Amino acid sequence: MQIDALSRRLIDRFQHGMPLCAEPYRAMAEALGCSEGEVLACLQCLEHNGGLSRIGPVFEHSRAGASTLVALAVPERRLEAVAEQINRLPEVNHNYLREHTYNLWFVLTGPDRAHIDALLRTIAAQTGLKPLDLPMRAAYRIDLGFPIGEAS
Structure with a gap:
């Protein structure tokens, strides 16, 4: 699976935690300098191509x-x-x-x-x-x- 530049930045920045706020995907987009739609499309593509297994918390x-x-x-x-x-x-x-x-x-x-x-x-x-x-x-x-x- 080929991973594009936005996907690489998204994974590097957020694999250890997402923003804890009402609009986490918007906050992710702001941190990455792109739109919320681009973040969501990127995540959907990663999931569809088998590069993403889940988005969610890891708790004790x-x-x-x-x-x-x-x-x-x-x-x-x-x-x-x-x-x-x-x-x-x-x-x-x-x-x-x-x-x-x-x-x-x-x-x-x-x-x-x-x-x-x-x-x-x-x-x-x-x-x-x-x-x-x-x-x-x-x-x-x-x-x-x-x-x-x-x-x-």
């Missing part, structure tokens, strides 16, 4: 509820069906296929640990598979962003 889950990393060992023939079942749960995010016996990995979030435990029981009952529950013990913060910079 322990302050807003509970979460856990979950893995399932899903037989290959059932993989698409089970992934679809899991994806229907609003508490699920970051669902990935991995090369391992435990091949489906996702994050569950909820208001408290009791809610997570109930979801794990529901998933086990619905899929017939035993979830591997891997709650976080400590967070080691890393910068997930990286500079896009100028095209080479």
Whole structure:
């Protein structure tokens, strides 16, 4: 995917935070020296071409509820069906296929640990598979962003 100059500037400037105001896209446009329409068109293009996965906050889950990393060992023939079942749960995010016996990995979030435990029981009952529950013990913060910079 080819990324144009405005997209590069937009990603570099805002991948670590958007303006917290009533009109964030307008504030982004002002910071970039373009129009709000150009910012929105740029974001739509990035999304359409697979260069943008989401726009939204990253929050400290322990302050807003509970979460856990979950893995399932899903037989290959059932993989698409089970992934679809899991994806229907609003508490699920970051669902990935991995090369391992435990091949489906996702994050569950909820208001408290009791809610997570109930979801794990529901998933086990619905899929017939035993979830591997891997709650976080400590967070080691890393910068997930990286500079896009100028095209080479």
